[in-house]
Amino acid sequence: MRNYLIEFLGTLFLVLIIGLSNNPVAIGFGLTVLVYMGAHISGAHYNPVVTIAFLIKKEINLYDAFFYILFQILGSTFSALILFFLKGDVMEIMPNLSSSVFQILASEFLFTFLLVFVILNVAIHPNLKGNSFYGFAIGLTVMAGAFSVGPISGAAFNPAVSIGPTLSHFIIGEGISKYYLWYYLVGPIAGSLLATLSFIYLVKR
Amino acid sequence: MRNYLIEFLGTLFLVLIIGLSNNPVAIGFGLTVLVYMGAHISGAHYNPVVTIAFLIKKEINLYDAFFYILFQILGSTFSALILFFLKGDVMEIMPNLSSSVFQILASEFLFTFLLVFVILNVAIHPNLKGNSFYGFAIGLTVMAGAFSVGPISGAAFNPAVSIGPTLSHFIIGEGISKYYLWYYLVGPIAGSLLATLSFIYLVKR
Amino acid sequence: MRNYLIEFLGTLFLVLIIGLSNNPVAIGFGLTVLVYMGAHISGAHYNPVVTIAFLIKKEINLYDAFFYILFQILGSTFSALILFFLKGDVMEIMPNLSSSVFQILASEFLFTFLLVFVILNVAIHPNLKGNSFYGFAIGLTVMAGAFSVGPISGAAFNPAVSIGPTLSHFIIGEGISKYYLWYYLVGPIAGSLLATLSFIYLVKR
Amino acid sequence: MRNYLIEFLGTLFLVLIIGLSNNPVAIGFGLTVLVYMGAHISGAHYNPVVTIAFLIKKEINLYDAFFYILFQILGSTFSALILFFLKGDVMEIMPNLSSSVFQILASEFLFTFLLVFVILNVAIHPNLKGNSFYGFAIGLTVMAGAFSVGPISGAAFNPAVSIGPTLSHFIIGEGISKYYLWYYLVGPIAGSLLATLSFIYLVKR
Numbered sequence: 001m002r003n004y005l006i007e008f009l010g011t012l013f014l015v016l017i018i019g020l021s022n023n024p025v026a027i028g029f030g031l032t033v034l035v036y037m038g039a040h041i042s043g044a045h046y047n048p049v050v051t052i053a054f055l056i057k058k059e060i061n062l063y064d065a066f067f068y069i070l071f072q073i074l075g076s077t078f079s080a081l082i083l084f085f086l087k088g089d090v091m092e093i094m095p096n097l098s099s100s101v102f103q104i105l106a107s108e109f110l111f112t113f114l115l116v117f118v119i120l121n122v123a124i125h126p127n128l129k130g131n132s133f134y135g136f137a138i139g140l141t142v143m144a145g146a147f148s149v150g151p152i153s154g155a156a157f158n159p160a161v162s163i164g165p166t167l168s169h170f171i172i173g174e175g176i177s178k179y180y181l182w183y184y185l186v187g188p189i190a191g192s193l194l195a196t197l198s199f200i201y202l203v204k205r
Numbered sequence: 206m207r208n209y210l211i212e213f214l215g216t217l218f219l220v221l222i223i224g225l226s227n228n229p230v231a232i233g234f235g236l237t238v239l240v241y242m243g244a245h246i247s248g249a250h251y252n253p254v255v256t257i258a259f260l261i262k263k264e265i266n267l268y269d270a271f272f273y274i275l276f277q278i279l280g281s282t283f284s285a286l287i288l289f290f291l292k293g294d295v296m297e298i299m300p301n302l303s304s305s306v307f308q309i310l311a312s313e314f315l316f317t318f319l320l321v322f323v324i325l326n327v328a329i330h331p332n333l334k335g336n337s338f339y340g341f342a343i344g345l346t347v348m349a350g351a352f353s354v355g356p357i358s359g360a361a362f363n364p365a366v367s368i369g370p371t372l373s374h375f376i377i378g379e380g381i382s383k384y385y386l387w388y389y390l391v392g393p394i395a396g397s398l399l400a401t402l403s404f405i406y407l408v409k410r
Numbered sequence: 411m412r413n414y415l416i417e418f419l420g421t422l423f424l425v426l427i428i429g430l431s432n433n434p435v436a437i438g439f440g441l442t443v444l445v446y447m448g449a450h451i452s453g454a455h456y457n458p459v460v461t462i463a464f465l466i467k468k469e470i471n472l473y474d475a476f477f478y479i480l481f482q483i484l485g486s487t488f489s490a491l492i493l494f495f496l497k498g499d500v501m502e503i504m505p506n507l508s509s510s511v512f513q514i515l516a517s518e519f520l521f522t523f524l525l526v527f528v529i530l531n532v533a534i535h536p537n538l539k540g541n542s543f544y545g546f547a548i549g550l551t552v553m554a555g556a557f558s559v560g561p562i563s564g565a566a567f568n569p570a571v572s573i574g575p576t577l578s579h580f581i582i583g584e585g586i587s588k589y590y591l592w593y594y595l596v597g598p599i600a601g602s603l604l605a606t607l608s609f610i611y612l613v614k615r
Numbered sequence: 616m617r618n619y620l621i622e623f624l625g626t627l628f629l630v631l632i633i634g635l636s637n638n639p640v641a642i643g644f645g646l647t648v649l650v651y652m653g654a655h656i657s658g659a660h661y662n663p664v665v666t667i668a669f670l671i672k673k674e675i676n677l678y679d680a681f682f683y684i685l686f687q688i689l690g691s692t693f694s695a696l697i698l699f700f701l702k703g704d705v706m707e708i709m710p711n712l713s714s715s716v717f718q719i720l721a722s723e724f725l726f727t728f729l730l731v732f733v734i735l736n737v738a739i740h741p742n743l744k745g746n747s748f749y750g751f752a753i754g755l756t757v758m759a760g761a762f763s764v765g766p767i768s769g770a771a772f773n774p775a776v777s778i779g780p781t782l783s784h785f786i787i788g789e790g791i792s793k794y795y796l797w798y799y800l801v802g803p804i805a806g807s808l809l810a811t812l813s814f815i816y817l818v819k820r
Contacts, residue, residue, distance in 0.1 A: 002407055006407075009322075017349050017352070020352075020353035021352040021353045023352050025230065025348075025352070026229070026348065026352030027349075029345040029348055030345070030349030030353075032342075033319075033341075033349060036326075036333075036341075037322065037326050037327075037342070040333055082315070085307075085311065086308050087357075102495075106495065106496060107496065110426070110492070114423055118443055121446075121448075121450070125450065127451070128450055131446075132336060132542050132747070133446055133542055133546075136341075136442070136546075137447070140440070140443045143435075144427050144437075144439055144443060147427070147431040148436060148440075152496060202412055202415055202416075203412065203451060207817055207818065218725075218729055221725070222759050222762070225762075225764060225767075228762050230762070231759045231762030232759075234643070238751075238752050238759060241736075241737060241746075241748055241751075242729075242733045242736050242737075243736075245736070245740065245742035291718050291721060292767075337746060337747050340752075513700070513701050516697070516700065520631070520697070524652075527624075527652065528651070528652045531655070532651060532652075537655035537656070541651075541747060543651055543747055543751075546648075546751075550644040550647055551645075553640075553641065553644055554642075554645030554648060557632070557635075557638050557641030558631065558641060558645075559701070562635075562702075612617055612621075613621075613656060
């Protein structure tokens with residue numbers, strides 16, 4: 001339960017910082033801090049596709065993975081409700097409307113691939129055992145990604161970041177362009193799967 | 206006495222950087238440096254609600270806690286006087302006047318909760334014993350918080366940061382909207398208490 | 411082969427972040443992350459003149475050095491094609507047209523000298539064995555260099571960063587001012603050679 | 616001789632980054648890198664008032680201290696000549712002309728005090744022996760100081776940063792407001808002396 005609550009808290013604050021600041025520097029360093037806060041307890045996934053990668057790598061079992069993802073989505077949804085209270089308008093992760101579907105999907109795919117590949121290396125590769133830079137490596141990947149493809153895809157790299165605000169809109173009862181959600185499912189899931197396979201077959205024999 | 210002087214110095218420079226730069230990057234990295242400067246001597250609280258959290262966790266006794274908070278407030282007050290000398294106008298931490306009382310309090314509550322929860326983890330959780338990232342974890346939490354809720358509450362997360370400038374105005378004799386002060390007492394104290402309880406009951410059994 | 415693929419991936423994402431963000435903060439922290447991702451596998455060169463420096467220092471053999479450089483150029487070229495797909499226009503590293511040839515070459519020379527000198531120290535000097543800051547030292551050198559001489563030379567410090575986009579233009583069939591390329595060969599190669607000699611004769615006896 | 620050349624190189628690049636970028640982020644992270652590059656060889660002073668502090672603490676002898684300062688000034692002067700070549704105009708560290716003499720001196724005094732106090736702690740305090748954050752602590756102090764008092768004093772905190780450009784103007788033959796120089800001697804020297812005394816009598820018994 002303790003781990004699930006850390007996943008809830010970490011995802012809550014990640015989405016809060018994204019929604020309030022909309023600033024890659026704040027998001028990247030904020031995620032760095034959240035990783036240092038929670039990695040020693042829950043592993044600090046805060047992202048369903050990270051949990052899926054760890055599930056494939058057998059670093060987490062199916063039961064825990066289910067509850068990790070559930071609490072990530074609960075954290076993100078609760079965060080979106082807090083954001084509505086703090087700012088008075090609804091949060092929505094959305095792409096640049098002048099970018100094509102393929103450009104948006106490729107952006108999410110590429111930087112989620114990098115994010116999960118970096119996480120697997122700094123979190124479980126034996127060469128980096130005991131390293132102290134894991135929080136920065138993870139947070140700064142998201143920072144670089146947000147600077148790079150933020151203007152194309154909105155830079156979620158994380159289904160929970162999109163699912164939470166979408167669910168919150170159902171609760172609040174305001175309209176939201178729900179059809180953006182699938183970008184942040186398909187792109188990140190594909191990126192995470194390729195990263196995990198690359199890690200298994202290329203990096204760590 | 207040595208510890209008290211470090212608390213005085215650290216809070217003095219923290220308030221100086223806040224008042225002079227008004228920039229989350231400078232404040233976050235400045236606090237990082239001040240933590241690395243003083244944590245090995247006094248623990249580098251520089252914040253009454255951090256001292257209260259350590260008091261509850263019995264990491265500091267009541268006598269020392271009293272003098273820590275006293276020297277933090279003295280440092281902040283002296284800093285506000287230096288600021289008046291350097292810039293010629295009075296410093297005031299104030300919220301966005303178009304935000305509601307509840308939005309302001311919630312902002313201070315949320316990020317002080319995060320700040321104290323992060324500090325307790327990086328400073329005293331046995332899993333992170335001997336870590337070298339504690340200064341960054343603390344400074345970057347304030348950076349992310351300042352980017353996130355600075356436009357709502359002014360982003361103090363620290364009663365001393367508000368008390369010092371308020372006291373300095375009594376000394377200087379200029380008017381100040383004293384009624385903002387309570388935001389930076391109620392929000393941070395509540396956030397710190399919940400973080401300490403969460404740490405005790407959820408994280409560390 | 412594993413090492414070559416890491417060089418491919420690292421250079422690909424480095425060029426992607428440069429081309430998409432055009433922002434020294436994103437580039438510096440992005441390179442930091444890529445170094446932490448790959449240094450424990452391939453050494454994380456991502457730059458032909460770094461590979462040349464390690465070849466001179468006999469940290470890599472000629473056979474591997476050849477394939478490192480080949481895969482760096484392949485990664486950069488593939489990255490430039492992805493950039494064309496994502497943004498719809500061709501990427502080109504180019505200098506400030508009002509700067510003189512000597513100013514451009516000196517800019518690339520100076521900061522590639524610093525980059526390679528820093529890399530040799532943090533990667534192979536015995537005094538810094540086991541340090542955890544190598545990724546930051548390398549990434550932040552490029553960040554400081556990009557802030558400093560970006561407005562003069564375009565701040566490549568890396569032949570692959572220029573070769574890849576140039577090759578991609580042949581593939582795409584669009585015109586590019588190919589004659590800029592030699593700046594990013596001559597300046598960085600000269601800087602790297604002087605840094606390697608300085609390291610051998612001055613620093614490490 | 617090796618140590619002197621590292622002091623020459625480090626001060627050269629520090630002044631180059633200051634003069635070219637005029638950006639606290641580039642300066643702070645650039646200094647971080649230069650410290651990680653040279654601290655394991657020469658101690659990475661790059662600043663006469665740091666050398667004076669280490670001389671008082673008997674970490675360096677008088678003979679070496681003289682040559683450290685000489686090579687710092689040579690590095691800074693050579694850097695200012697490179698800057699003249701790269702940009703075509705003369706570099707000058709100068710204060711805000713609407714600030715008073717006392718405001719300028721106090722600004723340089725305060726942040727040089729902090730800089731030297733931080734350096735003494737991270738470099739020689741036994742509690743922090745073997746720490747890996749020394750480069751960040753030093754670089755980020757200058758970053759926070761440049762953000763804070765850059766608009767008042769110009770933020771040198773280092774006599775070499777002012778002496779070098781002044782000497783370079785004699786060589787180039789262009790006019791420069793030489794009378795600013797004394798600010799960057801008096802403020803930093805006083806700040807360094809107080810920091811050293813504070814360290815000796817307050818921190819380390």
